[in-house]
Amino acid sequence: MRHFLDFEKPIAELEGKIEELRRTTDAGGIDVAEEVARLRDKAQSLLRSTYAKLSPWQKTLVARHPERPKCLDYVRALITEWTPLAGDRAFADDAAVVGGLGRFRGRAVAVLGTEKGNDTESRVRHNFGMARPEGYRKARRIMELAGRFGLPILSFVDTAGAFPGIEAEARGQAEAIARSIEACLEAPVPFVATIIGEGGSGGAIALASADRILMLEHSIYSVISPEGCASILWRDVGEAPTAAEAMKLTAEDLLRLNLVDAVVPEPLGGAHRDAAHTIDAVSAEVWNALEPLLALDGATLRARRREKFLEMGRNAMA
Structure with a gap:
């Protein structure tokens, strides 16, 4: 059963009616194909206007x-061996943090x-x-391995941020993230990072300080x-929507600010509605x-990578 977000409730109601009509047809009832087609068109139109x-x-x-x-899911679909x-x-x-070696379109990669x-x-x-510190240290180890053997690095980032627990801080969370960012910047091989969901804080940057950043x-x-920002600025997590608006965190915002290099279009209604199509689109953009x-x-x-990130800092200070 598909999970609908709060703002998708009108779409959910229409798709629920379509499913009910289909069950009526399957049970040997009257032919409702025309009504199903009408509702499907209405649902698609509503989905399109909502996501626009x-x-x-x-x-x-x-x-x-x-x-x-x-x-x-990306690894299983795109990486062989x-x-x-x-x-x-x-x-x-x-x-x-997951990592390893394989082949992307026939080329050995990390x-x-x-x-x-x-x-x-x-x-x-x-x-x-x-991730905890050992996750970022694992990432650093794999990046250094990739550099040693001349393997391009691909990363797929989806994290709310590094784990904030006391034990993680005790084991050097900040140092581990900083070393992972350093390894990204020092890697002597091509590096393409893709933000596939959430790219949260240093926990994301630690795997995404790349030559090319896709979203x-x-x-x-x-x-x-947004919740963390709202709790700091307004002392009210309920202000998260306001914080999200102010933070310029969308792919369009970041492309306009030159903080990412390309935006990968998603199927109508989001990546979750057609995972295979989304993964194919990411594959093409990563290769490009x-x-x-x-x-x-x-x-x-x-x-070039060093200059890329220094330029981001210069623009932020301008």
Whole structure:
């Protein structure tokens, strides 16, 4: 059964009526094909008009949709000969960060990402995509491995942010994130990052300081969650929609600000309505971003990547 967001209730009602009519037909009742077609057209029209004017807060809800394709969905669909790598060689394996080696369109690559999980069991196992220090140290290890063997890096980011627990801070969360960002910037190989859902704070930047940064149309990328921003500025988490509006966290906002390089269109109604189509679109955009980078040497890649992020800082201060 499809999960509908609050602002999708009118769409849910129409699709519910369509399903009821279909059951009537299946049970041997009257032919309702004409009425089903009329309601389907109405539902599509309503879906189109709703998604054409989503607010930043509504886009945040879509980015968090539980049925949205997750990192491992992309890995299974796009990466062949997949060999996962585990552990940070220091403390433990963090399941929120997944990584390994495989082939993308026949080319050997290193792959990283944050995995939220698709059901209760997997969400708990992956800690809802919120990594602890060992997750970022694992990411750093894989990035360094990729540099050593000349493997392009692909990352798929979907996290509310790094895990904020006391034990994570005790084990050096901030240092681990900073080292992971450093590894991103120092990697002597092409690096393409894609924000597939939430790109939350340093926990996202740690896997997305890349040569090319892509965002899905209804994904978000921000320094803090709207709820966190609202609780700080207004002392009221209920002001999250206001915060989302002010934070400029949508793909369109970030493309306009030159903080990301391309926006990948989603199917009508969001990625969760047609995961296969979404993954195919991401595959094409990742390859378009990666292919020209393959001709560049490591020193050029590092210099261009460094300048890219320094320029973001200059623009922010201007």
